[in-house]
Amino acid sequence: MNETTNNAVNSVSPKSDIEISILIPVKNEENNLVRLFESLQNIDYPPDQFELIFIDDNSDDKSSDLIKKFTEGKYNFKLINARSKTIKGKKGVLDIGIKDSRFDFILQTDADCIVPPDWLKIYAKYFGAGYDLIFGLAPVIQSSGLLNNFICFENCRTQLLVNSFAKIGLPYSGAARNMGYKKQTLLKLGGFAKTAETLSGDDDLLIREAIKNKVSIKFITEKKAMVKTVSAETISQFLNQKARHVSTSHKYLIIHKMMLSKWHILNLILLFSIFLSPINSLFIIPFLIKILFDTLLVKSYEKILDYKFNVIVVPFYQILYECLLIIIFFRSFRFKNRWK
Numbered sequence: 001m002n003e004t005t006n007n008a009v010n011s012v013s014p015k016s017d018i019e020i021s022i023l024i025p026v027k028n029e030e031n032n033l034v035r036l037f038e039s040l041q042n043i044d045y046p047p048d049q050f051e052l053i054f055i056d057d058n059s060d061d062k063s064s065d066l067i068k069k070f071t072e073g074k075y076n077f078k079l080i081n082a083r084s085k086t087i088k089g090k091k092g093v094l095d096i097g098i099k100d101s102r103f104d105f106i107l108q109t110d111a112d113c114i115v116p117p118d119w120l121k122i123y124a125k126y127f128g129a130g131y132d133l134i135f136g137l138a139p140v141i142q143s144s145g146l147l148n149n150f151i152c153f154e155n156c157r158t159q160l161l162v163n164s165f166a167k168i169g170l171p172y173s174g175a176a177r178n179m180g181y182k183k184q185t186l187l188k189l190g191g192f193a194k195t196a197e198t199l200s201g202d203d204d205l206l207i208r209e210a211i212k213n214k215v216s217i218k219f220i221t222e223k224k225a226m227v228k229t230v231s232a233e234t235i236s237q238f239l240n241q242k243a244r245h246v247s248t249s250h251k252y253l254i255i256h257k258m259m260l261s262k263w264h265i266l267n268l269i270l271l272f273s274i275f276l277s278p279i280n281s282l283f284i285i286p287f288l289i290k291i292l293f294d295t296l297l298v299k300s301y302e303k304i305l306d307y308k309f310n311v312i313v314v315p316f317y318q319i320l321y322e323c324l325l326i327i328i329f330f331r332s333f334r335f336k337n338r339w340k
Contacts, residue, residue, distance in 0.1 A: 139307065
C-alpha cells in the first residue's frame with residue numbers, strides 16, 4: 001500500500017498513545033545545533049510519550065558539549081556516542097540509535113534542520129492509521145543570494161517530482177531529515193544493513209526495501225509536518241550533495257530507474273529542441289511549451305514549500321537545472337561517498 005495525502009491531519013483518527021523515539025545523528029555540527037535546539041524546544045507533544053536521542057559520531061568540534069548542555073535536566077533527552085558502529089557512515093550511527101531507543105515508532109532528522117511544533121502529532125496520527133514508513137516535505141530555508149535561490153529552485157523541482165510519482169503509487173525517494181518508521185518494520189526489512197552497499201541512501205534505499213517487501217508507505221504534504229534545512233554555502237558543496245544523491249539512484253529498483261530515465265530524457269529533448277530551430281522554426285514550439293509548463297508548475301508549487309521565485313528568473317533556472325542534471329549524473333559515477 002503506497003499512498004500519499006494532501007488531506008488535513010484531522011482526516012486521520014487521533015492516536016494519543018503513540019510513543020516516539022526521535023533520532024538525530026551528529027558529526028561536527030556546532031554551527032547548526034542552536035537553531036535545531038530552538039525548534040526542538042517547541043515540539044508540542046507529551047514529554048512522557050517521546051524521547052530524543054542525539055547520536056554523536058566522534059565529533060571533533062564542540063557538538064558534544066553543546067548537546068550535553070542542552071539535554072541537561074531533560075529526562076527524555078539524551079546523548080549517546082557511536083563508538084562501536086557495525087555499519088559504516090550515517091547508517092551505522094542510526095543503527096546504534098535504533099538499538100538504544102525505547103519506543104516502537106521512530107522519527108529521524110538531521111542536525112542542520114528545523115522541526116515544526118506539530119511534527120510528532122502529525123506523524124503519530126498516520127502511524128496510528130497503520131502506515132509503516134512515512135516521509136514528509138523537506139524544503140531548504142530560502143534567503144538572499146543567487147546560489148541559495150537556485151538551490152531552493154532545485155529542491156522545489158525535486159520535491160515536485162518525488163511527490164508526483166508518490167501520488168500515482170510509485171514512491172522512489174524521500175528525505176531522511178523528515179522520515180518516520182515503525183521499528184519492527186525496519187527490523188523486518190533487515191535494518192540499515194540491508195542498504196549498506198552505499199554510504200548514502202538511508203532514505204531512498206529504505207524506500208526501495210519497503211517496496212520490495214510491500215510495506216505501507218505514506219508521503220504527507222502537510223506544511224505543519226515540513227522539516228526545513230539550511231542550504232549548501234558553496235557551489236562545490238551543492239554539487240557534492242547532488243552527486244551523492246544521484247549516486248544512490250544507481251541502486252534504485254529497475255522500474256524507478258526506467259521511469260526517471262524516461263522523464264529526464266523527455267525533458268532534455270524538449271529543452272534542446274530549440275537548437276533545431278535553424279532547420280525548422282517549428283522546433284522552437286516544444287521548447288517554449290516546456291518552459292511555460294515548467295514555470296507554471298513551479299509557481300503553483302512554491303507556496304507549499306514556502307518559496308518565492310521571480311517569474312522572470314524561473315525559465316533561466318529551469319534551463320540551468322536541466323543542464324546541471326547532466327553534469328551531476330556523470331559526476332556521480334566517480335563520486336567518492338562519505339559521511340561528513
